[in-house]
Amino acid sequence: MKRIICILLIAAMLCTLFIGCASKDEMSASGTQTQEETKEQGSQEQDSQKQDKKDLPVLRVAMMPFITCLPTEYIRKNELDIKNGFRMETIMFASGAPMNEALAADLWDVGSMGAAAVTGVANYDMVIIGEVLESQDGLAIFARPDSDIVKVKGYNPSFPEVYGDPDTVRGKTIVLPVGTAMHFNALKWLEKIGLKADDVNIVNMEVAQAYQAFKSGQADLVGLNVPTFFDAIRDGMVQVGNLAYLGVKYVDMVTANKKSIEEKPELIQKFMNLIVEACEALNADQEMAVKLMMDYSREAGAETSEENVRSDLERLKFLTKEDLANREIGAFAKELGEFYISIGQLEPDLMEKFKTNINDTFVKNAIK
Numbered sequence: 001m002k003r004i005i006c007i008l009l010i011a012a013m014l015c016t017l018f019i020g021c022a023s024k025d026e027m028s029a030s031g032t033q034t035q036e037e038t039k040e041q042g043s044q045e046q047d048s049q050k051q052d053k054k055d056l057p058v059l060r061v062a063m064m065p066f067i068t069c070l071p072t073e074y075i076r077k078n079e080l081d082i083k084n085g086f087r088m089e090t091i092m093f094a095s096g097a098p099m100n101e102a103l104a105a106d107l108w109d110v111g112s113m114g115a116a117a118v119t120g121v122a123n124y125d126m127v128i129i130g131e132v133l134e135s136q137d138g139l140a141i142f143a144r145p146d147s148d149i150v151k152v153k154g155y156n157p158s159f160p161e162v163y164g165d166p167d168t169v170r171g172k173t174i175v176l177p178v179g180t181a182m183h184f185n186a187l188k189w190l191e192k193i194g195l196k197a198d199d200v201n202i203v204n205m206e207v208a209q210a211y212q213a214f215k216s217g218q219a220d221l222v223g224l225n226v227p228t229f230f231d232a233i234r235d236g237m238v239q240v241g242n243l244a245y246l247g248v249k250y251v252d253m254v255t256a257n258k259k260s261i262e263e264k265p266e267l268i269q270k271f272m273n274l275i276v277e278a279c280e281a282l283n284a285d286q287e288m289a290v291k292l293m294m295d296y297s298r299e300a301g302a303e304t305s306e307e308n309v310r311s312d313l314e315r316l317k318f319l320t321k322e323d324l325a326n327r328e329i330g331a332f333a334k335e336l337g338e339f340y341i342s343i344g345q346l347e348p349d350l351m352e353k354f355k356t357n358i359n360d361t362f363v364k365n366a367i368k
Contacts, residue, residue: 062111176223189241
């Protein structure tokens with residue numbers, strides 16, 4: 001009897017094992033996956049997504065480590081380009097001047113910049129297709145507090161906050177990146193105190209190096225933008241000429257390669273649509289904008305403080321649909337062009353470029 005019971009138990013165990021194996025095979029056959037199969041499928045899906053992104057049409061986007069390009073960084077960080085059927089390939093530049101030179105070599109399609117756009121339009125056939133932000137602070141010419149320039153204030157009564165006069169400024173050395181907003185600010189300052197570019201010695205140097213050279217006594221004056229602008233204030237340097245003192249509203253522009261406009265108009269339109277969307281989002285959520293700018297600066301190797309970023313955001317406004325609907329695209333660029341021509345920095349016949357190389361079609365489509 002015991003023998004029969006043992007035989008029955010063994011038979012039951014074998015039957016259970018058989019059913020378990022059969023069930024596993026049936027589940028696999030019916031589509032229920034094992035852990036290994038799930039992992040393999042996930043890997044295949046990731047590879048497929050990467051391939052899908054790789055196959056998207058490419059828009060080459062020039063960037064700088066400044067708040068000018070924060071809307072573009074918003075697009076990149078949130079993969080809005082991918083979600084809208086194209087892929088941005090970004091290339092970083094230290095300032096607008098090398099960005100212009102790269103345009104001459106056909107290295108990028110679109111990008112945002114400030115005063116350097118004037119040189120780009122005039123000399124490199126760049127096209128202004130939009131505007132991204134407006135500000136009236138954060139750009140200045142600085143002198144050391146013991147400079148003789150600081151002893152003279154209000155020489156021009158129409159601009160009482162401006163320091164310096166022809167006698168204290170003539171012959172001085174100014175370090176700044178030529179062809180940029182800082183250059184424009186310096187020339188405006190000189191104009192207000194009755195001098196021209198030829199009356200001083202302007203040395204081309206990138207912002208960080210310029211400030212170090214200035215602090216070490218290699219120059220009398222330095223042209224700075226943010227965040228170094230805030231460092232100079234904390235170091236006790238004196239703003240002898242700030243855009244706000246000069247009564248100038250400064251505009252950063254969206255620019256494009258003329259060849260790219262002809263070859264990639266659909267992608268450029270999508271990009272402009274997203275720039276407007278990004279500007280709306282950044283204005284609406286300052287905390288998000290602060291964090292994004294901090295991360296962007298860190299990744300670009302231009303790390304700054306949260307205090308600097310907050311101050312930077314407070315001095316400007318990203319342009320929204322409502323703003324863009326009520327402004328003339330390229331008006332600031334024309335003003336810059338006329339100014340540079342008036343002081344002999346550009347030839348008069350180049351002014352025609354500021355008619356032919358401003359295209360507001362993309363903005364009009366983006367704000368519909």
